Amino acid sequence: MLKILPEGTPNFEWNLDWDKIDHMLKVEFHCHTNASKDSLTKPEDLIRVARKKGIERLMITDHNSIAGAKAAALLDPELVIVGEEIMTTRGELLASFVQEEIPAGLSPQETLRRLKAQGAFISVSHPFDRFRNGAWHEEDLLEILPEVDAIEVFNARCMFPQFNRRAKWFAEKHNLPGTVGSDAHAAFEVGQALLVLEPFSTPEGLRQVLRNGIPQARLSSWLVHLVSRYASMRQANKTLPFS
Numbered sequence: 324m325l326k327i328l329p330e331g332t333p334n335f336e337w338n339l340d341w342d343k344i345d346h347m348l349k350v351e352f353h354c355h356t357n358a359s360k361d362s363l364t365k366p367e368d369l370i371r372v373a374r375k376k377g378i379e380r381l382m383i384t385d386h387n388s389i390a391g392a393k394a395a396a397l398l399d400p401e402l403v404i405v406g407e408e409i410m411t412t413r414g415e416l417l418a419s420f421v422q423e424e425i426p427a428g429l430s431p432q433e434t435l436r437r438l439k440a441q442g443a444f445i446s447v448s449h450p451f452d453r454f455r456n457g458a459w460h461e462e463d464l465l466e467i468l469p470e471v472d473a474i475e476v477f478n479a480r481c482m483f484p485q486f487n488r489r490a491k492w493f494a495e496k497h498n499l500p501g502t503v504g505s506d507a508h509a510a511f512e513v514g515q516a517l518l519v520l521e522p523f524s525t526p527e528g529l530r531q532v533l534r535n536g537i538p539q540a541r542l543s544s545w546l547v548h549l550v551s552r553y554a555s556m557r558q559a560n561k562t563l564p565f566s
């Protein structure tokens with residue numbers, strides 16, 4: 324079901340009958356702005372590129388911050404859904420329809436409690452990517468499964484496809500729906516992984532249409548990691564010679 328296109332495949336040359344699915348929404352579940360410490364993307368630039376690529380719902384999920392997403396939502400309220408990628412003590416969670424920012428460093432249980440209290444939609448970012456700080460141990464993930472809505476089964480920034488495959492197997496085994504996301508830290512990466520969904524406007528509406536989503540995803544070049552490394556250095560020390 325999940326079709327993974329090779330790196331470098333041009334945008335939107337997908338084998339979908341776009342006329343038949345014209346009413347559906349192209350949704351990006353995972354991207355960052357300069358409210359994250361490892362991105363330099365201005366909210367207005369992210370919006371411009373997303374619109375240009377035909378993305379119709381953009382969940383902006385900065386690390387432990389909703390400031391960039393809120394700024395973007397003011398600029399394009401139809402497009403932007405405020406989200407947050409939250410570092411818990413056991414791994415990262417990927418939330419959308421977030422109203423109140425959740426700080427990093429809480430337990431998964433407390434983070435989930437706060438997210439559920441505000442009705443947020445909750446996925447788990449790149450759960451088995453061992454190269455990320457936010458990866459989960461399976462036993463910790465099993466504990467929170469009843470509390471999450473979905474698992475991120477494809478992240479375009481995973482360096483090795485087996486990390487994504489394991490997430491997809493895990494979601495299927497536990498009968499959880501999957502989200503896909505570009506995890507864009509630079510604007511050009513946005514839309515690398517989209518889910519085409521029946522229209523929704525609320526978290527509950529999203530839960531209802533998620534299982535029938537059509538994922539269209541391709542891995543990004545490993546070079547994108549240099550972009551975020553550079554962004555981290557720029558953000559950490561504005562006096563570097565190349566700043």
Ligand SMILES: [Zn+2]
Nearest residue numbers: 353355408506
């Ligand atoms: Zn991310």
